[in-house]
Amino acid sequence: MIQFTGVHKWFKQLHxxxxxxxxITPGEVLVVCGPSGSGKSTLIRTINQLEPINEGKLVVDxxxxxxxxTDINKLRAEIGFVFQQFNLYPHxxxxxxxxxxxxxIRKTSKKEAxxxxxxxxxxxxxxxxxxxxxxxxxxxxxxxxxxxxxxxxKPKIMLFDEPTSALDPEMIGEVLxxxxxxxxxxxxxxxxxxxxxxxxxxxHRVAFMDHGVVLEEAKPExxxxxxxxxxxxxxxxxxxxxxx
Amino acid sequence: xxxxxxxxxxxxxxxxxxxxxxxxxVTLQISVVGIVLAFIVGLLIAVMRMSNFRPARWFAxxxxxxxxNTPLLVQIFFWYFGSYKxxxxxxxxxxxxxxxxxxxxxxxxxxxxxxFIAEDIRSGVLSIPKEQMEAAxxxxxxxxxxxxxxxxxxxxxxxxxxxxxxxxxxxxxSSLAMTIGVMELTYQARQVESYTFKGFEAFTAATxxxxxxxxxITALVHLYDKRVLNPNRAV
Amino acid sequence: xGELFNFNVITDNxxxxxxxxxxxxxxxxxxxxxxxxxxxxxxxxxxxxVLGLLSLVRNPFISYPVxxxxxxxxxxxxxxxxxxxxxxxxxxxxxxxxxSQTVIMGLTLFTxxxxxxxxxxxxxxxxxxxxxxxxxxxxxxxxxxxxxxLPQGLRNMIPSFVNQFVSLIKDTSLAFIVGVSELTHxxxxxxxxxxxxxxxxxxxxxxxxxxxxxAFTSLSRWLERxxxxxxxx
Amino acid sequence: xxxxxTVALALVLVGVLGTAALAAPPADTLAExxxxxxxxxxxxxxxxxxxxxxxxxxxxxxxxxxxxxxxAKKLGVKVELKPVTSASRMPQLQEGNIDIIAxxxxxxxxxxxxVDFSHTYFFTGQKFxxxxxxxxxxxxxxxxxxxxxxxxxxEQNVKKSIPTATVLSFDDYPQAFLAxxxxxxxxxxxxxxxxxxxxxxAPNKAQFEIPxxxxxxxxxxxxxxKGDKNFVDFVNKTILQMEKSGEAKKIFEKWFGPNTQFxxxxxxxxTADK
Numbered sequence: 001m002i003q004f005t006g007v008h009k010w011f012k013q014l015h016x017x018x019x020x021x022x023x024i025t026p027g028e029v030l031v032v033c034g035p036s037g038s039g040k041s042t043l044i045r046t047i048n049q050l051e052p053i054n055e056g057k058l059v060v061d062x063x064x065x066x067x068x069x070t071d072i073n074k075l076r077a078e079i080g081f082v083f084q085q086f087n088l089y090p091h092x093x094x095x096x097x098x099x100x101x102x103x104x105i106r107k108t109s110k111k112e113a114x115x116x117x118x119x120x121x122x123x124x125x126x127x128x129x130x131x132x133x134x135x136x137x138x139x140x141x142x143x144x145x146x147x148x149x150x151x152x153x154k155p156k157i158m159l160f161d162e163p164t165s166a167l168d169p170e171m172i173g174e175v176l177x178x179x180x181x182x183x184x185x186x187x188x189x190x191x192x193x194x195x196x197x198x199x200x201x202x203x204h205r206v207a208f209m210d211h212g213v214v215l216e217e218a219k220p221e222x223x224x225x226x227x228x229x230x231x232x233x234x235x236x237x238x239x240x241x242x243x244x
Numbered sequence: 245x246x247x248x249x250x251x252x253x254x255x256x257x258x259x260x261x262x263x264x265x266x267x268x269x270v271t272l273q274i275s276v277v278g279i280v281l282a283f284i285v286g287l288l289i290a291v292m293r294m295s296n297f298r299p300a301r302w303f304a305x306x307x308x309x310x311x312x313n314t315p316l317l318v319q320i321f322f323w324y325f326g327s328y329k330x331x332x333x334x335x336x337x338x339x340x341x342x343x344x345x346x347x348x349x350x351x352x353x354x355x356x357x358x359x360f361i362a363e364d365i366r367s368g369v370l371s372i373p374k375e376q377m378e379a380a381x382x383x384x385x386x387x388x389x390x391x392x393x394x395x396x397x398x399x400x401x402x403x404x405x406x407x408x409x410x411x412x413x414x415x416x417x418s419s420l421a422m423t424i425g426v427m428e429l430t431y432q433a434r435q436v437e438s439y440t441f442k443g444f445e446a447f448t449a450a451t452x453x454x455x456x457x458x459x460x461i462t463a464l465v466h467l468y469d470k471r472v473l474n475p476n477r478a479v
Numbered sequence: 480x481g482e483l484f485n486f487n488v489i490t491d492n493x494x495x496x497x498x499x500x501x502x503x504x505x506x507x508x509x510x511x512x513x514x515x516x517x518x519x520x521x522x523x524x525x526x527x528x529v530l531g532l533l534s535l536v537r538n539p540f541i542s543y544p545v546x547x548x549x550x551x552x553x554x555x556x557x558x559x560x561x562x563x564x565x566x567x568x569x570x571x572x573x574x575x576x577x578x579s580q581t582v583i584m585g586l587t588l589f590t591x592x593x594x595x596x597x598x599x600x601x602x603x604x605x606x607x608x609x610x611x612x613x614x615x616x617x618x619x620x621x622x623x624x625x626x627x628x629l630p631q632g633l634r635n636m637i638p639s640f641v642n643q644f645v646s647l648i649k650d651t652s653l654a655f656i657v658g659v660s661e662l663t664h665x666x667x668x669x670x671x672x673x674x675x676x677x678x679x680x681x682x683x684x685x686x687x688x689x690x691x692x693x694a695f696t697s698l699s700r701w702l703e704r705x706x707x708x709x710x711x712x
Numbered sequence: 713x714x715x716x717x718t719v720a721l722a723l724v725l726v727g728v729l730g731t732a733a734l735a736a737p738p739a740d741t742l743a744e745x746x747x748x749x750x751x752x753x754x755x756x757x758x759x760x761x762x763x764x765x766x767x768x769x770x771x772x773x774x775x776x777x778x779x780x781x782x783x784a785k786k787l788g789v790k791v792e793l794k795p796v797t798s799a800s801r802m803p804q805l806q807e808g809n810i811d812i813i814a815x816x817x818x819x820x821x822x823x824x825x826x827v828d829f830s831h832t833y834f835f836t837g838q839k840f841x842x843x844x845x846x847x848x849x850x851x852x853x854x855x856x857x858x859x860x861x862x863x864x865x866x867e868q869n870v871k872k873s874i875p876t877a878t879v880l881s882f883d884d885y886p887q888a889f890l891a892x893x894x895x896x897x898x899x900x901x902x903x904x905x906x907x908x909x910x911x912x913x914a915p916n917k918a919q920f921e922i923p924x925x926x927x928x929x930x931x932x933x934x935x936x937x938k939g940d941k942n943f944v945d946f947v948n949k950t951i952l953q954m955e956k957s958g959e960a961k962k963i964f965e966k967w968f969g970p971n972t973q974f975x976x977x978x979x980x981x982x983t984a985d986k
Contacts, residue, residue, distance in 0.1 A: 050611055077617025087612035091630045100626060101616035146612075153616055313645065313692035314685045315652035317663055322685060325670070325677035325887075328894045329484070340895040345880065412554075419556035423656065425859075425880035425891075430558055435881070438799050438863035441826050447562055451555060458554030492767065500770045504793075569807040577809065578794075656883070658795050660757075668765055671758035671886030674893065675915040 001026045001157065001188050002047060007056035009042060009212075016042045017053070018212040026156075029189045031199040031220070034209035035235055040192045043209065044159050047190065048079045061156055077105055080150030084162040086142040088134035088149070094121070095130045098149045106153070113152075120148040124178050140171030144178055151182075158182065160191040196239060200224055208232045254442045255449040264449055267432030271453075274349055274428060275415040281354040282414065283407065286361030291391060293366055304362070311359040317420050319356055324348035324424045349421035357414045361407060368403035369395055402473065405465045412461050416454065429453060488676040489683050492669050496684070499660050505579075507660035509687060515579065515651040515661060519586035520644045526587055527594020532624070534599055552592035557650055561585035561657060582654040590647055597639040601632035635706065641699035645692045652688075662687065741811050741936065741943040742787075750790045753780040754810035757795035758884055760909045761967040761974070762816050775967040776814035779833055779934070779951065782959060783812075786950050797883055799863030802826060805935055812947070813935030816906060818865040828940060829933030830947045833960070835980035836905040837926040838869050841892065844921045847899060853877055856898035859888030865930070866902040873927045886910055892920075903930045905968065905976065912973035948984070955982035 002024040009017035016039045024030050032040045045051040047060055049072050058065045063075055089097050098117040102108040108116070121127045124144040134142055143163055150158060160179065164172040176198050183189055183202045193199065199206050199220055206223040208216040208231075215229045227233045254260050293304035311319070324345070328336055339347065372395055380390035422431035433450035437443035489496070499507015506514060533545040552560065564585040568576045576584075605628050613623040655664040666684045670677050745751050755776050756763035763774040772793045784791045794810050801813045805827060819829045840847065840858075847853060854876045860866045862881040871879055880897055882888045888900045889910045900907070904922065911917050934951075936944050954960040960982055968976040 048615055050615065073614075073617050073619055076615055079615070081612070081615035083608060083612060085608050087606075087608040089609065089612075089627055089631075091634065101618060104622055104626065105617050149616070309693060309696075310689055313649075313689045313696055315649040315663065315688055317652040317655065318666075318681060318685050318688060321663075321667070321677070322681040324896075325890055325894065326681040327678070329678040336895060344896060416554075416556040419558040420653070422558075423883060425882055430556065430562075431881075434562075434799060434862065438802075439868070441802065443562075443566055443803065447559065447566065451559055451563070454556060454559060455551060455554050459550070462550070462554070495765070495767075495770050500765070500772075503769065503771045565803065565807075569809075576807075578804075658797055658800055660795060667883070667887065668758045670890065671884055672760070672764060672767070672913065673915070674886055674890055674910075674913065677890060 001028070001061060002190070003057075003059045005057040005059075007046065007053050007058055009046065009051065009053050009055075016212050017046070020056070020214055022207065022214060022217075024188060024190060026188055027186045029183045029191070029202055029204045030207060031203040031205070032190065032192045032207045032209060033194065033196070033199065033235070034215075038209040039212040040209045041161055042212075044161050044190055044192050047157070047159055048076050048081055050081075073105075077101070077153050078156050080147075080153060080155035080158040082143070082146050082150055082158070082160045082163045084166050086134075086139070086146045086166070088142055088146055090134050092133075093130070094126070094132050094134070094137070094145050097134070097145060098152045101149075102152050117148070117152060120151050121145075123181070124148050125174070138171060139167045140174045143167065143171075143175045147175075147178055147182070155187070157188045157190070160189065160193065162192050162194070164193065164195055194239065196224070196236070208235070210235075250445065251440075251442055252445055254440050255436065255445045260436045260440060260446075263432045263436060264429070264446070264453075267427060267429035267450075268453055270346075270426065270428040271415065271418055274346070274353065274418040274421060274426070275411065278350050278353040278357065278414050278418065279411045281350065282357040282361055282410070285354060285358035287365060287396075289358060289362035290365035290369070291388070293362060294369060294391075296387060308359050308362060311355055312363075316352065316356045316417055317423065320349060320352040320420055320424060323352045345421070345424050345426045348424060349418065349426045353414055353417060353421075356417070357410055360413070361410050364406040364410065365399060365403055368399035368406075371402060372398050404468055405473075408461060408465050408468075412458055415457060415461075484679055485676060486679050486683070488669065488673050488679055495669065496662070496665055496687075499665055505660070508665045509662050509691075511579070511660065512648065512651050512662040513691075515583060515586065515654060515659070516644065516648045519583050519590060519651075520647050522583065522587040523590035523594050523643075523647075524640065526591030527598050530591055530595035531598025531602065534595060535602060549592045549595050552589060553596075555589075557585070557589050557653055558656065560589045561653060564588070565657060578657050578659045579654070582651070582657060582659050586647060586650055589650070590643060593646075594640070594643055597636050597643065598632070601636040601639075602628055604635060605632050638699045638703040638706065641695055641702065645695045645699070648692050648695070649688065739940070741940050742946050743942070745787060745789055745811055745943075748789075750792050751780065751784045751787060752792045752794060752809070752811045753777075754796035754801050754804050754813045754815055755780065755793050756797075756815045756884075757793075758886055759816065759906060760913055761972070762906065762909065763793075763795075763814075775834070775963060776816065778963045778966070779954075780812070780814050782954055782963075783947055783950050787946075797863070798861045799883075801935070802863075805937060808937075811936075811943075815935075816903065816932055817935050818903070818930045819933040820865055823865075823935075826938060827935040828938055828944045829935060829985075830944065831951060831982055831985050832931040832933055832980065833951050833982055834905065834932040836903040836930045836932070838866055838901060838928045838930055839904045839907055839922050839924075839926055840899040840901045841889065841907045841911060841920055841922050842899045843892070844919055847923050847925070850874055850925060850927075853899055857896070859891045859897035859900045860902055861885050861888060864902065865928075869928045870901045886913075889914065901927075903932075905974075908968075908974045908976060951982050952984065 004020045004022040007017055007020040020043065032043060034040050042051055046053050046058060049065060060075060061078055063070045092100065095114065095117055098120060099113040102113040102116065103110065118127060118130065121130060124147060126141060126144055129137065129141065137145065163179070164175050167175065172195070176195060179198070180202050203220050206218055206220050207214050208229065210231050216223065216227065216232050224236065227236055255264060289304045289307055292300040293308065295301060376394055377390055380394040385393065418428055419430035421428055422434065429450050433446040436446035496508050498510045499505065501507065501510065530545060530549055534542055534549060536542045561582060564581050568581055568584055609627050609631070610623055613627045618626070651661055652663040654661045655667065658664065662684055666680050670680050755772060757772050758764055761774050762776045763772055765771070766773045777793065780791055796804055796810070796813070796815050801815050801817065804810050805813055819832065850873060853874050857878045857880055858870055858874070859880050859882060860870060861884050867879055867881055870877065880891070882891065885900065885902055885906055888897065891897045892900045907922050911920055911922065914920065934947055936947065951960065961978065964978045968974045
């Protein structure tokens with residue numbers, strides 16, 4: 001489904017992705033974790049070309065991203081992306097936020113797009129907010145709308161870039177619940193997160209990154225029980241310590 | 245049927261060239277004198293606007309609002325023709341014995357521009373954290389002294405680019421002085437046109453001068469931006 | 480000397496100050512001032528939008544000349560721009576152009592250059608996340624601009640637009656110089672005919688301009704506060 | 713560096729636009745005017761009694777306007793009056809914004825290269841208006857400020873006859889006169905008939921006079937586009953007929969005659985130029 005082969009990326013002199021080799025199979029839920037500045041956000045953003053790569057090969061859903069003939073817009077329509085800062089469109093209602101892309105890109109009829117949007121809103125538990133504006137919603141509600149918006153394009157892959165780190169603690173649960181529900185549907189998911197509980201319960205595999213390098217890939221139970229790499233051990237210790 | 249014959253010699257040499265050169269000089273004179281005065285007046289108004297003394301604040305506010313919301317051209321006419329009835333005869337006689345056209349233009353431009361400068365300075369000052377003022381006042385400085393030693397030196401630094409832009413505006417606005425017979429650049433370009441019917445050449449010459457003036461000033465602002473305000477940004 | 484001021488000159492010519500020769504002749508005076516300002520404002524809104532968008536295009540063969548043009552216009556006195564229009568418009572249009580239209584075109588060109596900077600700042604002020612979110616759903620670049628960035632940006636630009644309109648009202652006074660009988664021109668006509676009341680006449684029109692402009696300046700400030708408040712929640 | 717390039721490119725732009733052919737106004741104005749049914753005339757709008765706004769009717773009236781009306785009547789078309797200044801009238805004509813100039817325009821060889829003039833329809837001479845008793849000879853004006861209007865022959869004449877004077881050019885003569893009233897200039901110079909018109913309307917006319925110092929002859933002509941032969945012939949024929957029928961004289965008497973404030977004598981007749 002997604003295949004990184006020897007991928008490199010630099011920001012000026014900074015080597016943010018260093019020889020990434022990663023394979024994500026259809027239906028798999030991969031959690032990417034690591035300290036801040038480790039390159040995990042950049043990694044996930046390369047998958048839908050928000051960040052172009054400098055070197056290596058990246059194939060997503062059978063399309064080579066470095067191939068000039070690849071229609072990036074078409075590919076992006078197949079990939080849902082959920083941002084840390086939600087990025088809902090403040091000037092559009094919740095319903096319009098969700099229906100915009102299906103209407104303009106898929107050319108879905110208005111009736112159909114709205115029906116579908118309502119189904120999705122019901123699924124994230126916000127059906128009654130259809131006419132609200134983003135500024136009237138809490139952070140957790142906004143993020144659930146953002147997930148519904150990404151799902152409206154019926155994507156094959158969902159990418160989550162720290163979806164809960166801008167949220168107040170009491171709202172994290174509602175978003176994770178939606179994501180867990182989603183993982184149950186068999187969609188391919190790549191999630192950058194610090195929520196180790198979510199990783200333990202939902203992920204099929206965990207990748208640990210530091211300094212632009214994927215240091216460790218393992219099943220969650222192995223990773224949490226017995227992290228191989230010294231920096232992964234430190235990272236887990238800090239994250240799980242009661243002081244944190 | 246009318247084909248226009250270009251004749252650039254009209255503006256590159258001879259009498260008409262001299263007219264244009266003298267026009268440039270007058271434009272520069274007005275601009276330089278105007279900006280110095282406008283800065284002083286603008287600073288004064290800005291300080292009044294921010295002072296705790298209510299009448300001063302009100303005066304400054306009325307000054308700002310009135311002069312910013314009235315066309316410069318009308319102000320020029322007012323100072324040149326309209327001030328006559330208000331001033332005593334002796335003052336009028338003295339003014340008329342001088343180059344009053346120039347003076348009226350400078351007065352109008354000074355007042356008009358100072359209102360904008362005052363607002364630029366004020367927003368510069370407002371961008372200085374108010375703790376600075378509190379610190380200065382608790383160190384025992386009076387309001388004016390705090391302004392003088394603590395606030396204004398910081399504010400002026402960030403106010404330089406908008407001030408330079410006001411200078412540019414003033415230089416461009418000085419073209420309106422032609423309406424009261426000040427022989428600046430636009431006036432001379434128009435004179436050349438009406439004497440030679442070579443309007444195209446005359447206006448091109450004036451346009452070039454204005455563009456050189458404005459682009460060199462803009463370049464200076466960019467340089468200041470890079471060197472002084474954001475020395476680390478440009479790599 | 481007699482009495483100091485005599486405002487009869489205002490009351491005697493009040494209709495002429497307001498509407499000029501209308502309906503026996505063309506509209507003039509304050510009416511024409513407002514017409515010129517409104518017409519130029521509408522045109523330069525679109526002019527500024529087009530120039531602003533073109534100046535942000537990534538293709539340098541488009542953006543560079545556009546930026547050059549914007550900077551050149553901004554570097555000239557408005558009077559020069561109007562004089563140029565006077566010369567160039569008939570040449571470019573291949574027909575004669577009435578002075579009021581010449582002035583509107585001059586004001587439009589001049590103001591568009593300034594409006595383009597507002598548009599540019601407005602667009603650049605929209606957080607990158609909005610664009611990223613939109614392209615992540617597969618929207619094309621122009622769709623992102625049309626549906627996401629512009630609707631938000633334009634709303635933030637409204638106060639600046641209103642300020643620019645105030646400048647336009649003031650700038651219409653320059654139409655006087657090419658003989659368009661707007662308020663300032665009408666005032667000088669009356670001044671020329673009566674020859675004794677320049678103070679009264681110029682104070683009167685200054686106050687007239689002031690009220691007009693101040694109303695819009697206040698509107699702009701009110702909008703700014705309101706928009707800031709809406710953004711805060 | 714980038715700024716330099718900016719300026720250079722701007723110059724190129726100006727050059728390119730500049731070489732574009734200027735628009736061609738109608739070649740045969742007579743036919744054109746008949747076709748559109750309206751004669752557009754450039755006139756003064758604040759220069760009594762040649763052209764000014766009547767306070768009550770708020771429309772432009774005057775000596776120049778009556779000539780235009782007569783020509784339009786002969787043509788069977790309506791009249792549209794456009795205010796022009798001394799500086800704007802010739803470009804306006806050449807760009808086709810107006811069909812004819814009737815705006816106190818003096819005929820001189822330099823202008824005749826740019827426009828075609830009708831026969832002289834008004835004749836006057838350039839003089840000065842000053843504060844009473846201040847000016848006897850031209851020498852009294854040496855080194856002084858003298859007001860006049862931009863783009864006029866008056867401006868050029870006075871620069872020739874009193875080179876030491878500073879000539880201040882305003883947008884129109886009454887504005888120059890206002891400057892005289894306020895003591896900003898020592899004299900206003902232009903054609904006597906215009907000066908008389910200004911003086912007659914002045915609120916404190918007793919303080920001013922027109923000394924007998926004439927510095928040039930000023931024959932006024934109606935201006936038309938160069939080479940527009942049909943139209944020029946038609947206008948000339950019309951004003952000669954007006955002279956013959958006495959209409960021209962009647963117009964003069966109406967604006968300058970004994971029943972007016974001017975009391976001017978008609979010391980000319982409209983005749984064909986050689």
